[in-house]
Amino acid sequence: MTGIALLGAGIFAKEEHLPAIEASAALTLKAVYSRSQQSAEALAAGSKDPSSVAIYYDSPPVAGKSLDDLLRRDDIAAVDVALPILHQPGVVEKALRAGKHVLSEKPVAGDVEGAQKLIAWYEGLGGGAKPLWGVAENWRYMESLRYAAQKVAEIGGTLVTFRLHKYGFVRSDNKYFNTEWRKTPQYQGGFLLDGGVHFVAGLRFLLAVAGQEIKQLAGFSALLDERLIPVDTVHAVAITQGGQSGTIGISFGTEFKDGMEIEIVTTRGAVVWNPTEVKSVASKGNGSNEKVEEKKEFPYSSGVTAEVGAFAKAIEAGKVDALQTPQEAFRDLEILQRLLESGAGGATVKAIGV
Structure with a gap:
């Protein structure tokens, strides 16, 4: 089995990444790191056997306990990086320089410029076989989303339109809001960046099955709740390379509207996805106007266990999973950043991938 260390901070690392690593038959958790000893x-303490897990931290400084000390261990071949957004790129680079395979949390970086710089550096690594770097986007591994993609493929046809709508409200007692780096974000978009790349990834995953990718967008943004700085809402129109238009609405500041849906409409039918249900409607294809409607329900699953499992398989195969490439994560980030930029500019049209 591959020895792995979890470089984490906060609730998500403990409640999602830690059990996902321990559920993998191909990985052995040997150490954890966080910036503070506490x-x-x-x-x-959240691991199955805390006595078998070495602890590393940089504050307070203690000889032999730093991140650098952890990365010098020969028995640790990989690291799972689940640190605050702005701290991740530097740690990712440090771990790769140390020869460790890296699975880093989304987004790939805090902004497009930083992501481009990090990806270019990684692609330029010379010498022998370089360590693998995957970016974790658990939504691409959700069973319900994969089933929705299967239904889009089965229905077929040409894309007509699409819709991504995510609404909700971040309350003051929300466990994620009460992590200081989210409460006072030093990065663009606040929760729209932190959570929004998930939603964009889900939309892109389904659009790809229909053979399309977003190439232009324009939208308006707003701050509906002053706690959720710098902005908590964006509404936009997006256009694919084939000229089909759709809508994107994301808000973390709507107290009395809640829900998550992605809809793909083609010339032969439609699929509507949410994390626990997939609905589809399609023509019977017998020349009549009759339609076939289906609904399938799923227990909620974040997809984190599956994404960590895919990373373990990638290490064994020597090639990163196509759904975890830094380039794939970059496209999620680029769309999200262009949404924010367009909103700040009053619906200025932004090109994607130029």
Whole structure:
């Protein structure tokens, strides 16, 4: 089995990544790291066997306990990086330089410029076989979303339109809101960046099955709740390379509207997805106007266990999973950033992939 370390901070690393690593038959958790001793100890305490997990931290400084010390261990071949957004790129680079395979949390970086720089550096690594770098986007591994993609493929046809609508409200007692780096974000978009790349990834996943990718967008943004700085809502129109238009609405500030849906409409039918249900309607194809409607329900699953499992398989195969490439994560980030830029500019049209 591959020895792996979890470089994490906060609730998500403990409640999602830690059990996902321990559920993998191909990975052995050997160490955890967090910036402070207290958070590192809390992270390790959540493991199945805390006594078998070494603890590393940088504050307070203790000889032999730093991140650099962890990365020097020969028995650790890979690291799972689940740190705050702005801290991740530097740690990712440091771990790759140390020869460790890396699975880093989304987004790939805090902004497009930083992501381009990091990806270019990685692609330029010379010498022998370089370590693998995958970017974790668990939505691409959700069973319900994959089933929705299957239904889009089965129905077929040419894309007509699409819709991504995510609404909700981040309350003051929300466990994620009460992580300081999210409460006072030093990065663009606040929750729209932190959570929004998930929604964009889901939309892109289904659009790809229909043979399309977003190439232009224009939208308006707003701050509906002053706690959720710098902006918590965006509404936009997006256009694919084939000229089909659709809508994107994302808000974390709508107290009395809640829900998550992605809809793909083609010339032969439609699929509507949410995390626990997939609905589809399609023509019977017998020349009549009759339609076939289906609905399938799913227990909620974040997809994190599956994404960590895919990373473990990638290490064994020596090639990163296509759904975890930094380039794939970059496209999610680019669309999200262009949404924010367009909103700030009053619906200025933004090109994607130029």
